[in-house]
Amino acid sequence: MPILLVAIVLAPLAAAVIVGCGMRFIPRWSAHLLTVLAVALSTALSAYVLWQMLFAGMGSININLYDWGVIGNIHFEVGFLIDRLSALMMTVVSFVSLMVHIYTIGYMAEDPGYKRFFSYISLFTFSMLMLVMANNFLQLFIGWELVGLVSYLLIGFWYTRPTAIRAGLKAFIVNRVGDFGFILGIALVLTYSGSLDYSQVFANTAALAGQHIELFSGLAWSVPTVICILLFVGAMGKSAQVPLHVWLPDSMEGPTPISALIHAATMVTAGIFMVARLSPLFELSDTALSVVMIVGAITAFFLGLVGIVQNDIKRVIAYSTISQLGYMAAALGASAYAAGIFHLMTHAFFKALLFLGAGSVIMAMHHDQDMRNMGGLRKYMPITYYTFLAGSLALIAFPGFAGFFSKDTIIDAVHESQRTGATFAYWCVLLGAFVTGLYTFRCVFMTFHGKERFVVEHDPSHDVHAELPPGHLPHAPKESPWVVTVPLTLLGIASVVVGWLTIKPLLYGNFFGSSIYVASQHHVMQTLAAEFHGAGAMVAASVTTPTLWLAIAGLVVAWVFYIYKPAWPAVLAKAFNPVYQLLLHKFYFDEVYALFAEAGSRALGRIFWIGGDGWIIDGVFVDGSAKAVGWFSRVLRRSQTGYLYHYAFVMIIGLCVLLGWLLLR
Numbered sequence: 111m112p113i114l115l116v117a118i119v120l121a122p123l124a125a126a127v128i129v130g131c132g133m134r135f136i137p138r139w140s141a142h143l144l145t146v147l148a149v150a151l152s153t154a155l156s157a158y159v160l161w162q163m164l165f166a167g168m169g170s171i172n173i174n175l176y177d178w179g180v181i182g183n184i185h186f187e188v189g190f191l192i193d194r195l196s197a198l199m200m201t202v203v204s205f206v207s208l209m210v211h212i213y214t215i216g217y218m219a220e221d222p223g224y225k226r227f228f229s230y231i232s233l234f235t236f237s238m239l240m241l242v243m244a245n246n247f248l249q250l251f252i253g254w255e256l257v258g259l260v261s262y263l264l265i266g267f268w269y270t271r272p273t274a275i276r277a278g279l280k281a282f283i284v285n286r287v288g289d290f291g292f293i294l295g296i297a298l299v300l301t302y303s304g305s306l307d308y309s310q311v312f313a314n315t316a317a318l319a320g321q322h323i324e325l326f327s328g329l330a331w332s333v334p335t336v337i338c339i340l341l342f343v344g345a346m347g348k349s350a351q352v353p354l355h356v357w358l359p360d361s362m363e364g365p366t367p368i369s370a371l372i373h374a375a376t377m378v379t380a381g382i383f384m385v386a387r388l389s390p391l392f393e394l395s396d397t398a399l400s401v402v403m404i405v406g407a408i409t410a411f412f413l414g415l416v417g418i419v420q421n422d423i424k425r426v427i428a429y430s431t432i433s434q435l436g437y438m439a440a441a442l443g444a445s446a447y448a449a450g451i452f453h454l455m456t457h458a459f460f461k462a463l464l465f466l467g468a469g470s471v472i473m474a475m476h477h478d479q480d481m482r483n484m485g486g487l488r489k490y491m492p493i494t495y496y497t498f499l500a501g502s503l504a505l506i507a508f509p510g511f512a513g514f515f516s517k518d519t520i521i522d523a524v525h526e527s528q529r530t531g532a533t534f535a536y537w538c539v540l541l542g543a544f545v546t547g548l549y550t551f552r553c554v555f556m557t558f559h560g561k562e563r564f565v566v567e568h569d570p571s572h573d574v575h576a577e578l579p580p581g582h583l584p585h586a587p588k589e590s591p592w593v594v595t596v597p598l599t600l601l602g603i604a605s606v607v608v609g610w611l612t613i614k615p616l617l618y619g620n621f622f623g624s625s626i627y628v629a630s631q632h633h634v635m636q637t638l639a640a641e642f643h644g645a646g647a648m649v650a651a652s653v654t655t656p657t658l659w660l661a662i663a664g665l666v667v668a669w670v671f672y673i674y675k676p677a678w679p680a681v682l683a684k685a686f687n688p689v690y691q692l693l694l695h696k697f698y699f700d701e702v703y704a705l706f707a708e709a710g711s712r713a714l715g716r717i718f719w720i721g722g723d724g725w726i727i728d729g730v731f732v733d734g735s736a737k738a739v740g741w742f743s744r745v746l747r748r749s750q751t752g753y754l755y756h757y758a759f760v761m762i763i764g765l766c767v768l769l770g771w772l773l774l775r
Contacts, residue, residue, distance in 0.1 A: 112173055115190050118155045118200065119243065121148040122207075123236040130229035141225035145232040146211045152239065153208045156200035163197050164615075170194075170624070172245055172309060184305065191245030191308060195451065195625035199242040199383055202455050203376055206462045207235040209597040213466050214367040216593035217473065221365075227267060231371060234260045238376045242383060247296045247306040250384065254292070254348070257377050258285045264372070265364040274363040281357040288347015288354050295340030298323075299391075302333055312390040312627075319394050338391055338398035342405075345381025350432045351439055352409045356699050358432055362424040366469030369424055370462045373431040379454050382438045386447045390627040393445065400530045403443020407524070407535035409436030411542045412697065417549035419683075419693045422479045423468045426553045430505060431461060433542060437520050440535050445632035446523035452616050453516035456609055460504035460513055463601035467498035470594050471557060474587035475564065481553065483581035486562035490587040493595045495558050497602035502554050504605040506547045506661045509652040515609035515645065517543075518657055519617060519638065526634045543657045547664020555672040610645050618642050 125148035129141045162168040174189035192200075211231060218224050237260055241253030258281075266278025296306070302318055303311045321333040345351065350358040358378065362369055372378060385392060385402065392398055410433050417429030434457050441450035472479055474491055488495045504511035507518055521543070524536045565582045589595065615621045618639045628635070642648065652658045671679050683690040695701065 118152045121151045122232045126233035133225040141228045145228045149208045153204040156204045160197040189245040190243045193625040210371045213597045216591045264368040265361045277360040277363040284357040285347045288344045291340045292344025298337045334394035335397045349381030359428045370465035385442045393629045404531040406436045406439025407538035411538035414545040441520040444523045444527040447626045449519045456512035456516045460501040460605040463501035470494040470590040481556040484557045485560045488558040497598040500602040509649045512609040515613040544660040544664045547661040551665045551668035
């Protein structure tokens with residue numbers, strides 16, 4: 111088994127290294143063949159491990175491969191913890207990555223960086239697998255940082271575009287802010303437990319619970335609370351929670367396949383996975399869990415509102431991702447870890463489907479992403495339309511689709527929670543159902559329904575590769591090739607059936623076992639289990655819940671505004687211009703950061719540049735030392751006159767001084 115686990119991790123890494131180092135020599139077809147086969151191997155082996163755990167009775171595996179370093183009694187190790195939580199994550203990550211790899215063959219076919227892109231996404235898959243399979247905080251942090259580094263390369267893949275460069279840099283810097291809190295949390299874990307190994311840290315939680323730390327003189331904080339909040343700061347950056355969410359919408363500057371890979375099952379879910387993995391620590395602090403739940407609920411509702419006014423099809427889905435990550439975080443804060451991970455899994459399928467569907471539309475629209483230039487695409491792209499519709503219904507939690515089972519469970523879990531802030535969080539996630547229905551079907555109607563808002567150039571001599579104004583196409587839109595539609599179809603099927611197949615074992619069948627720990631007093635999932643009577647009964651009962659009718663209300667409002675009366679949105683935006691401007695400017699987070707963080711950083715940089723580098727280093731040490739040597743040389747030069755009597759006089763004076771000193775002794 112250890113060899114098999116190593117193969118799961120190293121197969122994508124080996125492919126990435128071979129393609130990356132040999133891209134000048136190997137043909138294009140070999141780049142996608144090597145990486146697709148490597149990720150397919152990881153997918154098959156991950157599915158085999160999950161199968162063995164579910165049906166062959168295989169228990170958890172915790173192995174250390176080697177010591178990376180030893181300091182005193184502290185061992186820094188590289189190893190794997192394979193239980194049902196990590197096995198599920200391995201399977202989801204590798205499968206979605208495989209779909210993205212296959213899709214990329216068609217989407218990036220004409221891109222000059224074709225081989226480089228495959229090297230990057232294979233390396234990204236390796237980094238995420240290292241993160242979810244880690245058995246210690248050090249390896250978790252290494253995978254965490256590798257994911258952030260490769261995402262920087264992928265978001266800024268088209269490095270000739272200034273917007274892509276800025277987006278990549280923004281993602282890198284914002285994640286470093288979160289990672290600062292994350293590494294402080296890990297440092298406190300090491301300080302108070304004496305180990306970085308999960309099993310040893312979790313075994314010592316009882317001793318950890320009674321300890322306090324003074325962050326400020328006279329103000330004592332519970333050590334678990336401080337540790338968990340710091341760790342969650344890292345999750346806020348990686349999983350785009352308010353206020354560290356600002357990088358994720360701008361990451362749409364990268365190619366669409368990486369939007370699907372980053373936003374579906376990999377980078378952005380790392381923070382959710384981390385909190386679930388460290389549930390024995392988070393269960394020690396109700397304060398930390400309340401923070402997680404409230405931040406998640408705010409993210410779910412308020413960032414969903416921003417998606418209503420976006421016109422870029424990828425940005426609408428990006429804000430949807432942020433909102434759904436908020437739902438996952440709210441579930442974690444309610445101690446419904448299983449529900450959060452369940453939504454992570456279902457979201458991986460339908461969100462990857464939506465991003466890849468958006469990419470198919472963008473290809474048909476000659477790389478125009480503005481929904482105001484689309485409309486009526488349903489008849490040109492039937493496969494893309496119906497798969498995109500399936501993903502949209504899953505996203506709004508329509509009964510029977512994957513998102514319904516997971517999202518409704520989260521809303522019910524938050525409602526059952528008695529934790530501080532639960533009432534506020536419940537109203538946020540409940541009203542978020544209406545917001546999700548509105549922005550999701552606004553996207554569907556503007557893209558696939560209504561009048562065609564694009565112009566087809568009918569000149570047969572026109573160069574299809576020439577630049578055209580937005581909304582002008584060299585030919586009529588057409589369905590994407592099979593390398594695009596096959597992943598869409600497979601993900602569409604998963605978005606329909608995966609909830610039916612997995613809700614009972616994952617949520618109410620003790621699927622995760624000891625992988626997730628929930629304190630006995632946090633009984634939310636037990637309460638929901640008593641009310642669960644099967645997937646079919648849950649679908650039937652949905653008509654009595656406000657969640658379904660709020661989602662349908664959002665759909666109906668979208669139909670009225672964008673199909674029945676398409677002139678109304680402009681009138682409404684003008685009537686409520688302050689609210690519209692607030693949403694259009696994304697609650698002014700970017701402007702605030704630009705005013706304080708960026709301006710402050712530039713001011714601090716000027717201080718260090720002018721004062722530190724210019725005045726102290728150059729003025730004192732470099733130029734100052736040169737001036738001092740010059741001054742001393744000028745003074746010393748005056749004593750070297752070349753006259754013999756001057757030298758004799760100096761010698762006599764020196765001799766007199768020496769004799770006087772000897773006599774006085």
